[in-house]
Amino acid sequence: MDLVSLAEKAIKKDDDAFIAMIREVRTDLYKTAYAYLKNEDDALEAIQEVTFRAYRSIGKLKEPAYCKTWLIRITINVCQDELKKRKQIIRTEVNDQLFVSEEDLLFMETNEALEQLSFEERELLHMKYICDLTIREVAESLEVSEGTIKTRLYKALGRLRKWMEKGDDHDVRGRRKATK
Amino acid sequence: MFGEEEKRLSNYKKNIDRIDIPEDKLENAMFEGIRQAKKKKRSSKWKIPALAAAVFLISFILTVRVSPVMAGHIASIPGMDRIVELIRYDRGLQSAVNNEYMEPIGASRSIDGVKVTIDSAIYDEYGLVLFYTIELDEPSEYFYAGPTKILDETGDQITAASSGPGLDASNDNKTFTGLWNLLFEEKTDLTDLTVEFEIDDETLSIPFSLTGDPLETKQFDLNQVVEVEGQKVEIQHVKISPIRAIVELESLKNNSMKLLSFENMKMVNGNGDEWGIVTNGASASGESYYLQSNYFEMPEELSLVLGKIQAIDKDEASLVIDTFQKKVLKKPDYFPFEITDIERGRIEYELKGQEFPYSLFGQITDADEKTFYESSSGMGGFNGEKTTYYSSFETTKYQNPISLEFSFYPQWIESDEKIKIFD
Numbered sequence: 001m002d003l004v005s006l007a008e009k010a011i012k013k014d015d016d017a018f019i020a021m022i023r024e025v026r027t028d029l030y031k032t033a034y035a036y037l038k039n040e041d042d043a044l045e046a047i048q049e050v051t052f053r054a055y056r057s058i059g060k061l062k063e064p065a066y067c068k069t070w071l072i073r074i075t076i077n078v079c080q081d082e083l084k085k086r087k088q089i090i091r092t093e094v095n096d097q098l099f100v101s102e103e104d105l106l107f108m109e110t111n112e113a114l115e116q117l118s119f120e121e122r123e124l125l126h127m128k129y130i131c132d133l134t135i136r137e138v139a140e141s142l143e144v145s146e147g148t149i150k151t152r153l154y155k156a157l158g159r160l161r162k163w164m165e166k167g168d169d170h171d172v173r174g175r176r177k178a179t180k
Numbered sequence: 181m182f183g184e185e186e187k188r189l190s191n192y193k194k195n196i197d198r199i200d201i202p203e204d205k206l207e208n209a210m211f212e213g214i215r216q217a218k219k220k221k222r223s224s225k226w227k228i229p230a231l232a233a234a235v236f237l238i239s240f241i242l243t244v245r246v247s248p249v250m251a252g253h254i255a256s257i258p259g260m261d262r263i264v265e266l267i268r269y270d271r272g273l274q275s276a277v278n279n280e281y282m283e284p285i286g287a288s289r290s291i292d293g294v295k296v297t298i299d300s301a302i303y304d305e306y307g308l309v310l311f312y313t314i315e316l317d318e319p320s321e322y323f324y325a326g327p328t329k330i331l332d333e334t335g336d337q338i339t340a341a342s343s344g345p346g347l348d349a350s351n352d353n354k355t356f357t358g359l360w361n362l363l364f365e366e367k368t369d370l371t372d373l374t375v376e377f378e379i380d381d382e383t384l385s386i387p388f389s390l391t392g393d394p395l396e397t398k399q400f401d402l403n404q405v406v407e408v409e410g411q412k413v414e415i416q417h418v419k420i421s422p423i424r425a426i427v428e429l430e431s432l433k434n435n436s437m438k439l440l441s442f443e444n445m446k447m448v449n450g451n452g453d454e455w456g457i458v459t460n461g462a463s464a465s466g467e468s469y470y471l472q473s474n475y476f477e478m479p480e481e482l483s484l485v486l487g488k489i490q491a492i493d494k495d496e497a498s499l500v501i502d503t504f505q506k507k508v509l510k511k512p513d514y515f516p517f518e519i520t521d522i523e524r525g526r527i528e529y530e531l532k533g534q535e536f537p538y539s540l541f542g543q544i545t546d547a548d549e550k551t552f553y554e555s556s557s558g559m560g561g562f563n564g565e566k567t568t569y570y571s572s573f574e575t576t577k578y579q580n581p582i583s584l585e586f587s588f589y590p591q592w593i594e595s596d597e598k599i600k601i602f603d
Contacts, residue, residue: 015214022210027201035196040525044202044209051213110192129189130196157182164188 007064036079069141113163121156272473287388293317304421319353333372444487449479483598542587546578
């Protein structure tokens with residue numbers, strides 16, 4: 001059964017369909033949680049919380065076609081809540097799993113820049129570039145026009161560039177400057 | 181115009197895509213989330229009783245060969261069918277039930293639509309086995325709750341090693357049966373007790389009283405040194421009580437090998453017939469080994485046979501790896517395993533051509549002498565060709581290199597000497 005049919009059934013309180021739906025997308029949800037929280041235990045706890053929130057509010061999902069976007073947004077919300085709870089800005093410890101080669105130094109830099117963005121900016125970039133959602137999907141889930149999403153994306157990328165440049169000026173050890 | 185930024189984001193995504201997906205844990209997290217969502221109150225933290233599970237797995241594997249001897253006879257007593265199912269792998273408990281050495285209790289308490297009843301108990305001077313039933317208002321496929329503490333009449337916690345098989349669910353997922361097997365460090369008088377269950381971060385206390393007198397433990401002081409292929413073991417005491425037999429022994433300090441696990445220690449009667457076999461396999465509490473007892477059928481003559489002992493040279497007793505360089509720095513001369521993957525939080529290895537149903541490692545020590553344990557370990561079944569194992573220690577901060585101490589190893593010394601306990 002495809003994801004949309006599963007979501008339709010899940011909305012009607014079909015537990016098996018709900019479970020199948022989560023199974024279908026949980027790799028994406030886990031990656032999202034990992035990108036935000038940077039370790040397995042916290043990411044797993046986030047997935048538990050996401051399942052909890054999703055199960056309780058599945059009735060509010062109006063459009064089954066956007067269940068994946070909906071779940072990703074819940075995940076991002078859960079992660080943001082968790083990060084807020086930690087209060088201070090996390091000095092990201094990049095796990096070796098992510099940090100495998102020289103060229104991945106760029107990863108750290110991108111990650112630092114993403115962490116400097118606002119909640120909405122990071123969410124948008126995450127949905128578009130990490131979860132590979134289309135502009136249309138993002139627009140539908142945020143209930144704004146595609147034009148608005150494009151504008152916001154444009155702004156978010158601009159801010160990302162700014163932070164990457166800053167990163168180069170400050171705590172980057174001998175890395176080349178980002179090309180403009 | 182944001183080509184560079186987009187490229188970086190795409191590179192970022194590639195890194196994220198590379199992380200390991202812990203499928204089993206995700207499955208648990210998902211079910212736990214659903215379970216909590218179905219309840220009114222909720223718990224804030226997610227826990228897996230991993231250690232408990234590991235302990236059970238071991239005792240389960242090692243005792244599976246015991247056949248259910250009395251299922252037919254006892255099953256007619258109401259509620260007994262479930263108890264029989266729970267103790268199917270423990271001859272000592274079976275024999276206790278057969279001899280009606282069991283006290284009915286029937287103490288119940290409820291919380292949030294969950295009713296817990298302590299049905300009955302089997303106890304002796306060193307241990308207590310509680311049988312309990314949990315009933316739910318609403319069926320739940322993924323329910324888990326269990327006892328966490330036992331308190332004496334003054335409210336002090338009684339120190340005990342505990343174990344018990346997972347809950348056995350009824351067909352409608354509303355009734356769960358479990359047993360809690362407690363082993364006390366010393367002789368303990370049991371009268372007025374309170375057992376605490378943890379149910380979604382809420383504590384449910386159930387007080388109950390035991391009225392019977394436990395049968396006396398039969399203790400035999402051997403204090404005898406036995407040599408097994410050059411390694412010396414001092415057998416100190418053997419204690420036989422209705423629930424279990426305890427063998428206390430010590431591997432002498434000047435042995436060249438470290439003795440890891442007595443796999444098939446057993447007791448035999450005068451005819452050489454097996455009377456009790458080891459149930460815990462691992463040296464979980466230092467040098468005490470627990471055997472299934474057969475208290476109610478004491479032979480005229482009883483001997484102890486140490487059997488096969490997993491052992492490794494003391495200077496080869498750990499595997500040293502660097503998870504950053506992904507290198508093995510030190511391994512035993514005889515190392516039949518192939519290490520197939522080393523990550524910061526996990527190693528994988530496999531064994532070909534022989535079956536060895538134990539995960540290898542115990543304590544881990546890092547370069548700064550900090551010690552920790554693996555957070556989970558497991559193995560795939562032997563498929564006739566090889567077994568695949570993994571050991572995770574994912575979020576622990578440590579300094580490379582790390583030294584993983586062997587708890588189990590496929591190398592044995594063996595003794596079939598009959599050490600007389602009494603005659």
